[in-house]
Amino acid sequence: METERMTACRIAEAVNRAEVSAYRLVEKILDRCNHLNANLNLFVSIAGSEALEQANKVDGMVKNGRSLPLAGVPVVVKDDFCYSAKPTTYGSPAFKNFSSPFNAAAVDKLLDAGAVIIGKTNLDGMSMGSTTAFSPNGPTRNPWDVNLVAGSAGAAAVVSEPGLIALESDSGGALRQGASHCGVLGLRPSIGRVSRYGLNVFSSSFGQAGIIASAATDLSVVLKVISGFDYRDASTALCNSTADQVADITKPEQITIGWPENLIDNLDSDQHNIFGQALENIQVKGFKLAKLSISYFPEALRAYHVIACAEASSNLSRYDGVRFGQAALAENLEELYFKSRRLTFGPEARRRSIFGTFLLSKGNFDLYYRQALKVWKLVRQEFSAVLDQCDLLLLPVVKNLPYPVAEQVDFLELYEGDLFCAPVSLAGLPAVSIPAGKADHLPLGLQLVGPPFSDELLIEAASRIMTNMTMPPGVS
Amino acid sequence: MDYEVVIGLEVHVELHTESKLFCSCPNHFTAEPNINICPVCLGFPGALPQMNREAVSKALIASLALNCEVALFSYFDRKNYFYPDMPKGYQISQYYVPIGSKGYLEIEDDGGHLKKVLIGRVHMEEDAGKLVHAVSGEYSMVDYNRAGVPLVEIVTDPDLRSPGEACRYLEQLKSILQYAMVSDCKMEEGSLRCDANISLRPLGSKSLGSKTELKNMNSFRAVERSLEHEIKRQKDILNCGKKVESQTLRWDEESQATIAMRGKLQAHDYRCFTDPELAPVELSSAEVEKARKNLPEMAEARAARFVSRLGLPEYDARVLTASRVMADYFESCLEFYNNTKAVSNWVMGEFAAQLNNAGIEADQCTFGPEHLVELLKMIDEKIISGKIAKDVLAKAFQTGRTPRQVVEEEGLLQISNHSELEAIIGKVIKENPASVENYRGGKTKVIGFLVGQVMKETGGKANPQLVNELLLEKLVE
Numbered sequence: 001m002e003t004e005r006m007t008a009c010r011i012a013e014a015v016n017r018a019e020v021s022a023y024r025l026v027e028k029i030l031d032r033c034n035h036l037n038a039n040l041n042l043f044v045s046i047a048g049s050e051a052l053e054q055a056n057k058v059d060g061m062v063k064n065g066r067s068l069p070l071a072g073v074p075v076v077v078k079d080d081f082c083y084s085a086k087p088t089t090y091g092s093p094a095f096k097n098f099s100s101p102f103n104a105a106a107v108d109k110l111l112d113a114g115a116v117i118i119g120k121t122n123l124d125g126m127s128m129g130s131t132t133a134f135s136p137n138g139p140t141r142n143p144w145d146v147n148l149v150a151g152s153a154g155a156a157a158v159v160s161e162p163g164l165i166a167l168e169s170d171s172g173g174a175l176r177q178g179a180s181h182c183g184v185l186g187l188r189p190s191i192g193r194v195s196r197y198g199l200n201v202f203s204s205s206f207g208q209a210g211i212i213a214s215a216a217t218d219l220s221v222v223l224k225v226i227s228g229f230d231y232r233d234a235s236t237a238l239c240n241s242t243a244d245q246v247a248d249i250t251k252p253e254q255i256t257i258g259w260p261e262n263l264i265d266n267l268d269s270d271q272h273n274i275f276g277q278a279l280e281n282i283q284v285k286g287f288k289l290a291k292l293s294i295s296y297f298p299e300a301l302r303a304y305h306v307i308a309c310a311e312a313s314s315n316l317s318r319y320d321g322v323r324f325g326q327a328a329l330a331e332n333l334e335e336l337y338f339k340s341r342r343l344t345f346g347p348e349a350r351r352r353s354i355f356g357t358f359l360l361s362k363g364n365f366d367l368y369y370r371q372a373l374k375v376w377k378l379v380r381q382e383f384s385a386v387l388d389q390c391d392l393l394l395l396p397v398v399k400n401l402p403y404p405v406a407e408q409v410d411f412l413e414l415y416e417g418d419l420f421c422a423p424v425s426l427a428g429l430p431a432v433s434i435p436a437g438k439a440d441h442l443p444l445g446l447q448l449v450g451p452p453f454s455d456e457l458l459i460e461a462a463s464r465i466m467t468n469m470t471m472p473p474g475v476s
Numbered sequence: 477m478d479y480e481v482v483i484g485l486e487v488h489v490e491l492h493t494e495s496k497l498f499c500s501c502p503n504h505f506t507a508e509p510n511i512n513i514c515p516v517c518l519g520f521p522g523a524l525p526q527m528n529r530e531a532v533s534k535a536l537i538a539s540l541a542l543n544c545e546v547a548l549f550s551y552f553d554r555k556n557y558f559y560p561d562m563p564k565g566y567q568i569s570q571y572y573v574p575i576g577s578k579g580y581l582e583i584e585d586d587g588g589h590l591k592k593v594l595i596g597r598v599h600m601e602e603d604a605g606k607l608v609h610a611v612s613g614e615y616s617m618v619d620y621n622r623a624g625v626p627l628v629e630i631v632t633d634p635d636l637r638s639p640g641e642a643c644r645y646l647e648q649l650k651s652i653l654q655y656a657m658v659s660d661c662k663m664e665e666g667s668l669r670c671d672a673n674i675s676l677r678p679l680g681s682k683s684l685g686s687k688t689e690l691k692n693m694n695s696f697r698a699v700e701r702s703l704e705h706e707i708k709r710q711k712d713i714l715n716c717g718k719k720v721e722s723q724t725l726r727w728d729e730e731s732q733a734t735i736a737m738r739g740k741l742q743a744h745d746y747r748c749f750t751d752p753e754l755a756p757v758e759l760s761s762a763e764v765e766k767a768r769k770n771l772p773e774m775a776e777a778r779a780a781r782f783v784s785r786l787g788l789p790e791y792d793a794r795v796l797t798a799s800r801v802m803a804d805y806f807e808s809c810l811e812f813y814n815n816t817k818a819v820s821n822w823v824m825g826e827f828a829a830q831l832n833n834a835g836i837e838a839d840q841c842t843f844g845p846e847h848l849v850e851l852l853k854m855i856d857e858k859i860i861s862g863k864i865a866k867d868v869l870a871k872a873f874q875t876g877r878t879p880r881q882v883v884e885e886e887g888l889l890q891i892s893n894h895s896e897l898e899a900i901i902g903k904v905i906k907e908n909p910a911s912v913e914n915y916r917g918g919k920t921k922v923i924g925f926l927v928g929q930v931m932k933e934t935g936g937k938a939n940p941q942l943v944n945e946l947l948l949e950k951l952v953e
Contacts, residue, residue, distance in 0.1 A: 082522045090521060101515055104522060198522040204752035233524050234755045311752060314556050317565020318519040322618065337558060360556070360747035369749065 006163035008073040008218040012114070015072035018062055022055035022072030026116050029074045029161065033118055036160050036475065040141045042076070042153045046119035050085040058114045068114030069225055070165075075110055076157045077167045079120040080127045081209070082198040083107050090200045091125040093136045094319075094326035094344040104198025105233065106167055106209050106226040113225040121153035121166065125346030126202050126316065130174040130417060131403060134348045139405045142181060143472040144442050148402040152178020152186075154212045159184045160475040165222055166212035171203050172304060173397070173421020175210045176433035176447055180397040183443030183469040185462060186212045186433040187219050190452045192238035193430070194223075195230030202315050202352065203308040206425040216463030219432070223455060238452075247456035249464065252286035257448070257461070258390030260294040263420075270439035271396055278394065278436045278446055278465065285464050290390045296379050300423030303375035305415055306359055306368050307426075312349070313356025319344045351411065376426055383427035384451075392461055393449040396420045397433045401442055424449050432458045434466040443469060479676040479714065481707055482684060483636035487649060488627050489659045490603065490667040491534040497602045497626035498525030498568065498754075505665060509608070509619035517624035519564035524753050527552075531600065531626035532575070532757055533767070534658050538628050539576025539598045540768050541656040542649075548764070550575045550757045552600070555746040560618050561605040569629075571748040574599035575757065581652065583644040586637065593645050594633040600757075603627050622666075628658070634673065634684065639703035643696050646670060647798070651775045654800040663695055664835060670699055675720070676710045685714075689724045690734060702727035706734055778803055786810075792820045795828075802828070805838040808845035818852055826866050830873040842876040843869070851879040859883065860890050863936055892939045894946070897930070900938070901946055904929045915951055923947060 014020045030048055037043045051074075058072050082088045082100035089095045103111070111117065124134035131149045132140045140153040143160050150156035154166025155178035168175040170188040179186025187210050194209040201207025209226070213219045230236045249255060264275050283289060321327035321340025328339030345353065359368045386393060399417045403409055424431050429449050436446040448465070450458045493503050499516035506512060515523040539546050553571035576598030585591040605623040609616045630649065636642045650661040650668060661668040675687035690706060693699045705727075710720050725734035773781075775797045782793035782803075797803045802823070809819045827848060831838060851869055854860050860868060860883055871882045883889060891897060904926060905912055911922045923944070930943045 088521065095521075098521075100522065101520065102522075197524050200521045232526055234526065234753065237755065310749060314554050314566055314747075314749070317556060317558065318521070318563060320558060320560070320565060322560045323518055323563060324520065333560065357747065360749055362745045362747075365747070365749075 007215040008070065008163055008165050008213065009215070009221055011073050011163050012069060012071045012221075015058065015114075016062055016067045020072075022058040022062075022114075022116060023052060025072055026051050026055040026074060026118070029118060029164070032161060033076075033157070036157065039146065039474075040143060040150070040153075040156055040160070041138055042121055042140055042157050043119040044079045044089055044122055044137060045086045047083075047086050047117055051116050051118050054111065054116045058116065061114070069221060070110065071114035073115045073165060074118045074161070074163070075115045075165045075167060076118050076121045076154055077107060078127075078152075078154055078169055079123050080169050080200040081107055081120075081167060082200070083117060083120065085117075086120055088120070088200070091123045091127065091135055092319075092325070092344050092346070092349075094340070095324075097326075098324055100198070102198060104209075105195035105230050107198065109226045109228075110167065110222075115165070115225075118164075121157060121168075123153065124174070124348065126312075126349040127169055127171065127174065127200065127207070128202055128312070128348045128352055129414065130172065130177045131409075131414065133403070133405070133409070134346055136346060141405060142402050142442075143475045144183070145402075146474065147404055147406075148442070149181070149405055150178060151181040151402055152212065155179045155182035155184050155186065158182070158212050158214055159469070159472060162214040162471070163218075164214075165218060167226075168210050168212050169199055169201065170208050170210045170421075170425070171201065171206040171308060172418040172425055175212065176421050176431060176445070177398050177417070179212055179433040180435075180443065180445030181402045183435045183438075183445070183472075184212055184214050185216060185219055185435070185466065186210065186445075187223065187455070187459065188425070188431045189223060189227065189455050190238075190430040191428050192235045193227040193453070193455055195226075195228070195233040195236050197230055197232040202312040202349070204311055204315060206304065206308055206422075208425075214469075216459050216466065219462075220456060220459045223459070247454075247460040249457075249460050252464065253288060255392065255457075255461065256288040256290050256390040257282055257392050257394050258290040258292045258386060259394045260386075261291050262293045262295070263297060263396070267396060270401075271444065274437040274439065274444050275394075275396065275446065281467075282394070282465055287461075287464075292386055292389055294382060294386055296375070296382050297419060297423050299375050300379040300426050301416070301419050303372040303379065304418065304422035304426045306372035307376065309352045309356035310359045310369050310372075311356065312352040313354075313360065316345070316349060316353050348411065379423060379426050380428065383424075383429060383449075387429075387451045391450070392454070392458065395424070395431075395447050395449055397445045397447045401439060401444070420447070428452065430455045430458055432462045434462045435469045437467055477715070478679040479711060480679050480681070481637055482634045482675050482677060482687075483638075483642050483703065484634040484673045485632050485636065485642060485645060486671045486673070487630045487646070488603075488669040489538070489630065489653055489661060491531050491538075491626040491628060492657065492659050493528060493530045493534060493626055495528055495530070496624040497528050497531050497600070498624055500526075501624065503625050505667075506621055509617070509621060512621045513623070517563065518620060525568065525751075527754060527757070528626065532759075534626070535575050535598065535600045535628050536759065536764065536767050537656050537771065538630070538653060538658045539579065540764070541652050541658070541771055541774070542576065542579040542581055542595050542598060542630065544576030544579030544595065544598050546759065546764050547573055547575055547577070548759050548761065549573070550599075552751045552754045552757070553748045554751050555601075555748050557744050557746060559604070560616070561607050561620075561623065563605070563620060563623055567602060567604065568751055568754070569601035569748075570599035571746075572750065581645070581648055583641060583648050586640055591635075591641075593635045593641075596631045596633050598628055598630050601627050601629060634675075639700045639707070642672065642703055643700050646696055646699060651797075651799060655772055655774045655778075657772060660837075660839075662837065672699065672703060674703060674706050674710070676707065676714060685710075686720045686722045688720065688722065688734075690727055691724060691737065692726045692728075694729065698727055698729060701732060702734055705732065709734065775800075775803075786816050788816060788820055792817075792824060795824050796820060799837065801838040805845055809849055812846060812849040813852060815852065815856075819848070822848060822852065822869075826869045827873075830870060834873075841873060843873040847872060847878055854879060854883065858890060858892060858939060860888055861936065861938075861940060864888050864890065888937060890939045891934055891937050892942055894942075897934075897938060897943060897946055898950075900930055900933050901943070901950055904933065905950060912951065923951070
């Protein structure tokens with residue numbers, strides 16, 4: 001079996017038919033991942049023996065006549081999801097030996113569906129960032145150009161090994177931007193589609209579990225597996241009525257894709273060109289286009305950061321050295337807190353924690369946090385109004401192409417990099433980042449955004465619109 | 477100068493639920509540390525809170541029982557601060573919109589008049605764990621069994637005017653919450669905890685003086701004493717022309733004094749914001765009305781029933797219904813025994829005295845209703861005298877034996893044997909010729925003295941009625 005142009009669906013099909021053993025497949029994938037890891041720094045840990053054991057189990061089930069939706073499908077999991085077989089480091093040096101006592105809900109669902117977890121992927125400290133430059137393990141390199149960051153280790157793994165699936169998280173856009181930087185599909189599902197139980201999020205309002213894949217069919221199969229009501233995550237109560245949706249675009253002319261002219265005018269020429277090509281392509285595929293305007297992007301970005309930092313300051317308070325992680329030796333309580341939190345937090349986590357504490361404190365609360373809540377409401381209203389004029393919305397994903405690994409980028413510039421993604425998170429909408437073309441030798445994506453629970457429609461539309469990417473030359 | 481005392485109370489009550497507020501860990505008091513814990517109540521990375529509807533129902537009942545307005549939409553907020561007993565680094569509480577507000581309850585004021593104490597808010601929150609400090613002072617340990625246990629905090633307006641009123645408020649509050657089955661309200665076990673805000677102002681003044689907050693009072697008596705102590709302390713300060721410093725004080729049981737904990741200048745900024753991991757607490761008006769209709773029988777109603785149906789004196793009915801467990805105990809006795817007044821006398825008297833000595837409640841002792849009934853039946857059957865019965869109750873209560881066991885093992889059977897008693901009576905008559913003379917001379921009252929002497933000889937075990945009869949026979953001989 002050729003691995004090139006492979007999809008997760010085809011792997012599952014072949015394994016279910018016993019045309020290929022999951023064990024053999026996983027052996028090969030593990031070899032390949034070890035090799036990729038040496039060049040790209042993809043993994044925090046590789047789950048070699050655990051993966052082979054699971055593959056064996058899947059083969060056994062197939063032998064007993066079971067058919068599993070993700071039989072033998074290799075999955076890499078971002079290291080902010082709890083997976084008890086391996087440490088869950090959350091990008092913190094103090095957690096390099098931390099074993100979670102439980103699996104994340106999405107991890108359990110993947111395993112139950114016959115998927116095989118290959119390893120935990122690299123991430124920015126406490127998932128804060130869209131570059132992996134803030135990882136204590138160093139940045140993950142971009143398969144298209146190893147001198148640049150990948151943005152998301154999961155995306156880098158998927159583009160290097162089609163058929164592989166990455167379980168990723170997205171707050172301000174890390175998943176979507178990583179997908180763009182690597183030339184793969186990245187889905188940030190609707191709030192409530194996928195249980196976040198067992199996913200470490202610095203921001204509870206925006207942190208979401210999502211999927212990176214190289215084929216649209218893979219996105220929809222995996223979404224079906226990992227979504228659904230989970231009593232442990234209150235947000236999934238919304239999900240009850242929408243289980244097992246199917247979107248079938250038989251008449252693309254009945255679907256209107258809106259695009260904000262005012263934002264596109266300010267793009268650099270590469271992005272502008274690719275956006276133009278995408279619009280043409282959309283028309284060629286028979287969809288209707290609607291020109292419209294969205295005004296609150298800069299405000300939304302700032303509101304996102306205010307709220308996300310405020311929540312981070314609170315969410316990260318549990319890292320005090322008392323119950324888990326590495327505790328520092330200390331003479332008294334204050335020193336324990338001080339030293340242990342120093343061990344646990346990288347510079348960005350420290351910064352956001354301090355920002356958030358400042359933003360919520362007396363006097364600043366009304367000035368910043370309450371204002372941000374107002375903006376939040378306005379942004380939701382504006383997106384909702386815009387989505388009354390169209391079915392789906394086409395937006396840029398990234399503001400810049402990936403940074404060189406060695407470059408020290410100012411944190412504010414990095415925050416500004418979330419300009420097109422964070423407002424969508426703030427609006428609480430699902431989005432899929434799709435490969436749209438290349439700028440120079442690097443892939444560049446765009447995102448489709450839809451109303452809540454339009455995930456299936458998004459995936460289906462993405463499959464029509466996306467540009468088929470080749471493999472990065474260095475990895476094939 | 478004369479001062480008016482202004483007191484407001486903040487009471488934390490543990491809700492009596494099966495499980496904790498945001499996880500399925502059991503909500504039971506256990507001595508062994510860190511048994512009732514899970515990733516959620518330990519705040520493990522990735523764990524999310526799940527709301528316990530039973531706790532919401534109990535908080536709703538508490539709000540209604542305290543005559544509150546109920547919010548159909550309320551929220552959980554995070555109160556951020558660091559302490560090792562607080563696993564997440566924040567407490568989930570209702571800061572902005574409490575489930576209940578603008579309630580009241582009625583107490584007697586110092587003049588004996590009925591008075592409404594306004595309750596500003598009733599809100600839900602999670603409890604913290606407990607620190608256990610090593611005797612050496614070298615280290616501390618944390619027990620998270622209590623972390624995440626559901627609480628309601630009940631906050632009064634500054635309506636109370638004396639330590640006595642504060643205590644009557646607490647007694648009334650405890651009674652209501654016990655009757656509503658919301659909490660067992662055991663201050664000693666920490667299921668009811670009280671903080672007090674107290675200030676003094678010149679009599680007639682409308683503005684509030686600067687207040688202090690009192691903590692760590694482990695009994696109603698401690699609340700009363702600490703308030704009295706604090707009133708005196710503040711008076712002395714004011715009388716010297718100085719200002720009372722706004723601060724938090726800890727009641728020290730040993731020295732019976734208040735000790736400063738921290739000044740308000742160092743007070744926390746809790747940076748409260750709505751918890752993004754929890755949905756709003758939604759209640760339908762139908763749900764609220766149903767709960768209102770189903771509110772259980774409260775103390776007053778039960779006392780009225782005891783008077784009208786059981787024929788108890790008003791006084792007995794009020795004493796017995798002061799706590800639900802006591803009233804339950806009383807009514808359980810009546811299932812096996814029909815002398816209502818006898819049960820009432822014994823429950824209010826000897827039984828209550830034993831509870832008081834032991835500092836426990838009626839449902840915490842091994843001396844159950846069936847034991848009291850056994851005791852009363854032994855009196856009826858003249859197996860023991862009433863006087864001996866008091867000792868038997870005490871011994872049975874303290875040792876966990878049944879009254880019958882105590883009587884048998886300690887040889888307390890009443891002496892009703894004629895010849896045995898006659899011998900003793902003969903001895904007493906012989907030793908007290910003067911009294912006998914007096915009796916026969918018409919001073920019949922001395923019989924009491926002679927009966928007493930016989931009882932003394934028998935260690936109180938003689939059947940007093942029989943002694944009386946036999947003595948009369950001998951004396952007229």
